[in-house]
Amino acid sequence: MPELPEVETVRRGLAPVLEGARLVRVEQRRADLRFQFPPRFAKRLTGARIERLGRRAKYLVADLDTGESLIMHLGMSGSFRIETDASATQPGAFHMPRGKDQAHDHVVFATDGGAHVIYNDPRRFGFMDLVATEGLETCKHFGAMGVEPLGNAFNADYLAGRLKGKKAPIKAALLDQRIVAGLGNIYVCEALWRARLSPERTSGSLVRANGRPTEKLEKLTGAVRDVLADAIAAGGSTLRDHRQADGTLGYFQHSFSVYDRKGTGCPREGCGVEIRRLVQSGRSTFFCPRCQR
DNA sequence: CGCATCCCCTGCCTGC
DNA sequence: TGCAGGCAGGGGATGC
Numbered sequence A: 001m002p003e004l005p006e007v008e009t010v011r012r013g014l015a016p017v018l019e020g021a022r023l024v025r026v027e028q029r030r031a032d033l034r035f036q037f038p039p040r041f042a043k044r045l046t047g048a049r050i051e052r053l054g055r056r057a058k059y060l061v062a063d064l065d066t067g068e069s070l071i072m073h074l075g076m077s078g079s080f081r082i083e084t085d086a087s088a089t090q091p092g093a094f095h096m097p098r099g100k101d102q103a104h105d106h107v108v109f110a111t112d113g114g115a116h117v118i119y120n121d122p123r124r125f126g127f128m129d130l131v132a133t134e135g136l137e138t139c140k141h142f143g144a145m146g147v148e149p150l151g152n153a154f155n156a157d158y159l160a161g162r163l164k165g166k167k168a169p170i171k172a173a174l175l176d177q178r179i180v181a182g183l184g185n186i187y188v189c190e191a192l193w194r195a196r197l198s199p200e201r202t203s204g205s206l207v208r209a210n211g212r213p214t215e216k217l218e219k220l221t222g223a224v225r226d227v228l229a230d231a232i233a234a235g236g237s238t239l240r241d242h243r244q245a246d247g248t249l250g251y252f253q254h255s256f257s258v259y260d261r262k263g264t265g266c267p268r269e270g271c272g273v274e275i276r277r278l279v280q281s282g283r284s285t286f287f288c289p290r291c292q293r
Numbered sequence B: 001c002g003c004a005t006c007c008c009c010t011g012c013c014t015g016c
Numbered sequence C: 001t002g003c004a005g006g007c008a009g010g011g012g013a014t015g016c
Helices: A004-018 A041-045 A085-089 A100-104 A156-163 A170-175 A185-194 A215-233
Strands: A023-028 A050-056 A059-064 A068-073 A079-084 A105-111 A115-120 A127-132 A276-280 A283-287
Touching: A004 A050, A004 A059, A004 A079, A004 A105, A004 A115, A004 A215, A023 A041, A041 A127, A100 A105, A156 A170, A156 A215, A170 A185, A185 A215, A185 A283
Parallel strands: none
Antiparallel strands: A023 A105, A050 A059, A059 A068, A068 A127, A079 A115, A105 A115, A276 A283
16 A cells, blocks of 8 residues: 555554554564564564654654654555454444455554554565654664655755756656655656656756756646645545555545556547556556657 | 666466 | 466665
8 A cells, every 4th residue: 555645544544543542462473574573573562652653755653652663664565454343343344354365464453442453465565663763864764765745845946956967767756765755656657647747758857957947847846746635635546455444445546647547548638649658667657648748 | 876677575467 | 277477556685
């Protein structure tokens, strides 16, 4: 469940259950996900109270009353679900399919409120870490990270400074978390379409010789903000039957203009040209060859 | 240095 | 129906 809107949606789903809760039991079922868990992971968490559940880019950050923060990244296939005594008896309550899927339940957090928050991740590209809350912004995960795309620091002037002279295509630059942190393949494709910008345009070509942003770059920053805001409002995108923590489905995937829509007509009024797919840095790019220049 | 490629892992879909 | 190949929302390590 990975890009910023999906992680933000997960955060909002987990916050009511985790914020203010004390972890009475933590079960770590394997030694590693993408990386090894930190030493004594479960022990350092047990008994801790979660004061706040935040988000930085695609990371969830739970600030604890122990002076540490629990950092969680969902990789490509990570998801959380919440199980409570009540959810088992409520009519119409949602339940994840049992069986083989449970083989990928890697971590269970039990709260003093009686909830089980279960982390499931088939591909195991996600990871968890414990880091001192003080100086969190300079820790190894966040130290080199770029600005939040929904924050005030993300604007055309900032991007111009980071893209000036860069030869990499704009698609790659937007995926680079050291420049902007939180965008992934879907929302980069969608933002470029909204900005009518070719994914193959050289980053530096969007900056004037005097270092000022071009109009295209201004438009791109707005498109990034807008597509993220729209996606968050829709509860994120639900691909391959993933669900949010409370069992509901995001629905922004129905609003994709280009992502995973190769061969369909460009939805822009009066266009209709076939959406194409190309591969950039090993990843699919979807775009309209007519209206993205 | 910047940039592209490969790789980690499992599951699902396609085509033969 | 089985099987091989390709692809997937991420990002770290390598090599040019």
